[in-house]
Amino acid sequence: MTPIAGGVALNLAFGFSILAVITLFLHTRNGDQRLFLTGQRLALGISFFIFLATFILAFQLIQSNFDIDYVARYTSLETPFIYKISALWAGQSGSLLFWLFILSIYTTIVILQNQRKHNSLMPWVIITLVIVQIFFLILTNYVTNPFKPTDADFIVTNGNGLNPLLQNVTMVIHPPMLYLGFVGFSVPFGFAISALINGDTSPLWIQSIRRWALVAWLFLSMGIILGGWWAYRELGWGGYWAWDPVENASFMPWLTATAFIHSIIIQEKKDMLRLWNMSLIIMTFTLCIFGTFLTRSGVMSSVHSFTASSLGPIFLTFVFLIIVVSFGMMYFRRNELKSPRKMESFTSRESGFLFNNMVFVVLCFSVFWGTLFPVISEAVRGTKITVGPPFFNQMNIPIGLILLALTGIGPLLAWRKTGRKSLIRNFTFPILTGLSTATILLFVGFRGYVVISFSLGAFVTATIGTEFARGIYARRKKFDESIIKALIRMVSKNRSRYGGYVVHIGIVFMFVGFTGQAFDDEKEFSLTVGETDHVAGYTFELIQLSEAERANHYAWISDLRVTNKEGKFVTNLHPEKRIYFHNNPDPNRRQPHSELDIYTTMNQDIYSIFSGVDSENGVAFIKIMVNPLVRWVWVGGFILVFGTMVALWPRKD
């Protein structure tokens, strides 16, 4: 009975959405306030039914109702409670419903928040959001329905169970974060479309979406970082980023969104770059939908993707529609989008922002190019080519380093025009810091990108340090405050600026971590108890090899004693080889899984994988990777999140 209610809820949501669009459209024609209220409530009704459908599916997953195909495919009776819930977004149709669920949360918030604000904009904002909902409602109602019953000619007594790789707490958090980010950009997109339709291109609406864009950006950043963290700790290839199509799918909108949250400042403060901002937000939203398409269409083979399905053409049509309608409207409104002011000088903060923006878009394009290169090559030359990480690294490292440099240069430039004197004053210390770092590194024997990256990192840190020091100094001079008090007051007076600087520090940390990859070391070897082997100056001794049967798997547990060059004890590592579903009579259904163990410091990670076991002879096959500076990436991620929070924290006025 209940599963039917889920399907009905989705149907009702679809019906309501059509009505909402019609009512609101009529309101925009004749201005009848009653129609607006009706439309608003219909829109809230859509959200209600989508919430209902989502809760029903979650409930069925918890109840293990295997009469529903989706429940049988992604959970089993043994699946722990938390993963039964996360199964909601583990599969194709469930995750589409989850997309809708988040979009409905956002829509509800936007409607409730703006009941008395933006009266002229709101009807079209709601219409745009509802049209996005309609698209996903069509998919979940008619193409891949999460409430589809299990085929009726046999009874499922136990489900498939969730992939052990996904049975990880990060995997519970990572997809919702990404979705919150992806879907979050629907709201600024809705405002942008509404502003275009209304011809209202004043900076007013920009203010109301700045925070939205920043919130969505924060979620997207967290989603991407958590994805890397999961890959690093779970997948066992020793890295966190592989330039896989699906990773790129989340990275591309992140790049344009990052450009957007920078350039929107210019529009807010100077009313410039109207056209550019409009394009950026449309691009970001399009890339979010395109990313969802890449994950699901089966066009690109990827470890992350769902199986090939019929969704591809539908998604592509939607992406095409968004592009045509949005850019068509931009062309239609090109006069209103002309900014009243012009750039005055190259050495102004405005142009600094503009360059930063261009580099972000360039980076996005190069990622796009690399991602679609196999498809293009197959279409043009007929040869199937795969593009690997070295290609992306070669292409993007220089672009990334230019961005890092701009991170340092931008804040030192003044609005409108920076005079020669202040140029020299502002840049002397940071440039000296960068140059001396480079000299030291070259002297010690480092070469190439490593030197550039670290020196630029030092340069950026110095500029941000100077900014903070200068601000604190000025306040102390004026108000006679203590350093701590001056710092707090200064930051709270201009949260977005100093929060932004903190984010930049986080980025520097991450670049340090990325650069560490240049020194990665790895080795595969076999050990019996008592034997040793050496990697990157460390000695690994197999102390013990034990076995254990646990609730849902069987495990071989190694005990590796790690000592350094001087023979001093470092740590014990316990990577495991596990067999999931080990009680299954069919050996082909048992699934091996390598559980890693990582010893991590700021300096380097010792990453151990138990790749295989020869239990007759007591031989363990171990792969060790020594990855320097990886922790900087995660610490940088934390700093980035903290900085964004500072920027987002509401002012108490």
Added chain:
Amino acid sequence: MNSNKKFFLMITGIIGMVIFWISWVSMNPADEKAMTTFVSVDELINDNINRRTKLGGLVKDGSIAISKTNYLDCTFVLKEGNTELDVKYGRTRPDLFKDGVEVIVTGQYLNGVFYADELQTKCASRYEGDLRNESSYNLNEIDS
């Protein structure tokens, strides 16, 4: 020259550089692993292609042989359609690697053997496949 024109020139210059850079990297990848051509097993054998390539196929049932002296060394037979090819691989095998799975291998073809240095398994059908094929089910036939 007014600043508008200067900016226009600058932006055109940047776009030009970008196009140059992207096409240059696309034409001249620095690393042999940057771009790999996907070929069919038939093509590989018939044309005796010796550069680095990628192949896809199924692991022939019962063909996996693990070396007695080094557990990491293994050989197996890759099947694409009716064509079979011996593959040698000497690194950590993915957890999902077993008989019958779909794999993608990257490496070089020399004297009738494909020396692979990368081995990827396609996600097992377990999580997306037909429920009826799952032996973990008790399929109670409904006879009424």
